[in-house]
Amino acid sequence: MYNLIIYIYQLGVIVASLFNEKVRKMWQGERESIRILKEKMDPQAKYVWFHAASLGEFEQGRPLMEQLRRDHPEYKILLTFFSPSGYEVRKNYEGADIICYLPLDTITNARRFLRTVRPVMAFFIKYEFWYNYLHILRHRGIPVYSVSSIFRPGQIFFRWYGRQYAHVLKCFTRFYVQNEVSRELLGKLGITDVRVVGDTRFDRVLQIKEAAKQLPIVDSFCQDANVFVAGSSWQPDEEIFIPFFNEHKEWKLIIAPHVIGEEHLQQIEKLLAGRRIVRYSQAANASLQDADVLIIDCFGLLSSIYRYANVTYVGGGFGVGIHNTLEASVWDVPVFFGPNNERFQEAQGLKQSGAGLEIANADDFRRLMSGFVDNPTLAKELGEKAGAFVKQMTGATQKILEDVQL
Numbered sequence: 490m491y492n493l494i495i496y497i498y499q500l501g502v503i504v505a506s507l508f509n510e511k512v513r514k515m516w517q518g519e520r521e522s523i524r525i526l527k528e529k530m531d532p533q534a535k536y537v538w539f540h541a542a543s544l545g546e547f548e549q550g551r552p553l554m555e556q557l558r559r560d561h562p563e564y565k566i567l568l569t570f571f572s573p574s575g576y577e578v579r580k581n582y583e584g585a586d587i588i589c590y591l592p593l594d595t596i597t598n599a600r601r602f603l604r605t606v607r608p609v610m611a612f613f614i615k616y617e618f619w620y621n622y623l624h625i626l627r628h629r630g631i632p633v634y635s636v637s638s639i640f641r642p643g644q645i646f647f648r649w650y651g652r653q654y655a656h657v658l659k660c661f662t663r664f665y666v667q668n669e670v671s672r673e674l675l676g677k678l679g680i681t682d683v684r685v686v687g688d689t690r691f692d693r694v695l696q697i698k699e700a701a702k703q704l705p706i707v708d709s710f711c712q713d714a715n716v717f718v719a720g721s722s723w724q725p726d727e728e729i730f731i732p733f734f735n736e737h738k739e740w741k742l743i744i745a746p747h748v749i750g751e752e753h754l755q756q757i758e759k760l761l762a763g764r765r766i767v768r769y770s771q772a773a774n775a776s777l778q779d780a781d782v783l784i785i786d787c788f789g790l791l792s793s794i795y796r797y798a799n800v801t802y803v804g805g806g807f808g809v810g811i812h813n814t815l816e817a818s819v820w821d822v823p824v825f826f827g828p829n830n831e832r833f834q835e836a837q838g839l840k841q842s843g844a845g846l847e848i849a850n851a852d853d854f855r856r857l858m859s860g861f862v863d864n865p866t867l868a869k870e871l872g873e874k875a876g877a878f879v880k881q882m883t884g885a886t887q888k889i890l891e892d893v894q895l
Contacts, residue, residue, distance in 0.1 A: 491620050491654065492596065499593050514573045518590035519598075522569075525589045526605045534565045538608035540591055543572035545813075546614040547579055549637045552692040552886040553612060554584050561895055567606060571617075594619040603629070610893070612636050613661075623660035632662040636889060637688050639834060640671040647674060665889050667834055684892060687885040688834065694792075694815040695883060701793040706769060707743070709777045711797045714741045715865075718822075720791045721747040721812035722804035724756060726827065729851045730802055731760045733858055738764065738781060740862075743794060745785035747804055747812065754786060792816045799868045800861050806830055806847075814839060821876035823861075823868060825854065838882065844875035 506513040530536075539554055541547040547570070554566055568585035570576035580588050592598035599621035611626060611633040613619075626633045645651035646658060655678055658664075664683040666672055672683045717740050719730060727744070734742050742764070746753055758766055767780040770787055777783075785794065795801055801817040806827020815835055817824045825846045830836040839845025848854045861868050 495593065495595055495621075499595065511573050514577065515571075515590065518573070518576060519592045522589040522592050523601055523605060526567075526587065526602075529587045530605065531565065531586075534586075535563065535609045536567045536586075536606060537564045538567045538569070538606060538611040539585070539614065540569045540571075540611065540617055540619075541575055541614045542617055543570065543575040544578055546617070547575050547582075548693050549689045550612065550614040551584065552689050552696065553636065553889060555696075556886055556890055557895075558584060560890065564609070564895075567608065591619075591622075594621045596621050599625050610634070615639070618657050620654070620657045623657055627660040632894070633660065634889075634893060635661050635664045635666075637667060637690065637885070638664055638671065639667040639688075640674045641832070642674065646678065663892075665885070665892075684888070686888040686892075687882055689885045689889070690815055690835070691879055691882040692884070692886045694813075694819040694879065697792045697816060698819050701796060702790065704790065704793055706772045706777065707783065707790075707794055707797055710743075710767075710772070710780060710783045711741060714781075715739065715799045716741045716743060716797050717800050717802070718743045718745070718795055718798035718817070719802040720745045720795065720804065720817060722802065723747055723808055724753070725807035726802065726804040727757055727760055729807075729848070729854050730825070730858075731757075732851065733855055735760075735762055735764065737862060742782045743785065743797065744782070745791045745794060749786050749788065754784060757784060795820045795822065798822045799872075800858070801825065811836060814845065815879060818844060818875035819879045821872040823871035823875055825857070835882075838878055839875060842874045842878040844871045844878060 503516065506516040537557060539550050541550050557564065558566060565586040568588045569591040571591055576590055582588060592602055603625050608631060611631060613633065613635050615637050623633060646655040658678060658680055664675060665686045666683055667688045669685055672685050675683050717734065719726065722744060734740055744757060746757060761782055764782045765780045766782045766784060767776045768784045768786045785791065795817045799822065801822050802825040803812050803814045803817055805812045806829045808829065811826045811830045811833055814824050814826060818839060823844045823846060824839060825848055826836060828847060828849050830847060836845055840847060846857050848857065
């Protein structure tokens, strides 16, 4: 049944590639993977294979790849992606020796890929459970590890109709999971080689913090004012927090929207009635002196911008799910986010610490944000709790590499 679904999916990808550029890039990339591997593989080298579905999973695997490269230079690293949103952004990443798409999980593709690569071990990041690749890896006796994985009772593996597919989990040599619930769920399937080590993303955000960029434009904009930073915001987020700051103009506002397009930027500016706005790409000293709202209309700056905040907001919680709250909280600042956060363990941890502030509507935001306006020390107090939470959750990378037989 699995292979039938894969072949139907492949047919759908072929058809969709005729109309969708993103799908076309993925399909072309998958077909070119074997050629890339044959051209770049060193037959004398020992390759460790890391697979990440997309950019988020790559960030989870990155600390492992970089520490492995530092501590064990005798290995080369192969990095594969499933999604263009990962590959297109990180295809020139210098921490891997070869980067390509992973061909779709048909029996033929899996055999060709593994016959070409012959990895000495493999790391699959978080939610990657490709049936044919994993069964062939197990058949060949190649150790394969699931990293930063997390399991919930509602997943297919734990439903009556998914028990057959759940056999794929027994192909892993070992699981390095984020929490105790995941270990217990795997135990119900008879899988006991499980270590609870946490999430490597906590290690990654510390790396990001250490490598933060100097941003003179943002320095000039903020001065000594109280600053609210909204990162990866969508329109439902902006409609909640912007009206509050139209009333409280003593706070400066930095907005880094998730979608940077002229239409969205104009929607944001329309909401900011009476505020003095400047876009980052158009900022000059004169305009910065007059501005009290800075809109970030370019990518790659947000993780460094959070350092300027007294209070932050991370978007996506009124849509498919919140974005990266750790990039904000690592700077010792409290974080607002919307209600769709149940699947994000870091958000649950931030809420328990008191530094993660879940809101369901504009009234919630107004009530909680008024607390920061009325009590200038509150943001610092909750921010310290946010930073402490991140620090206490680090260390998964070291635990994994100390445990793996390298």
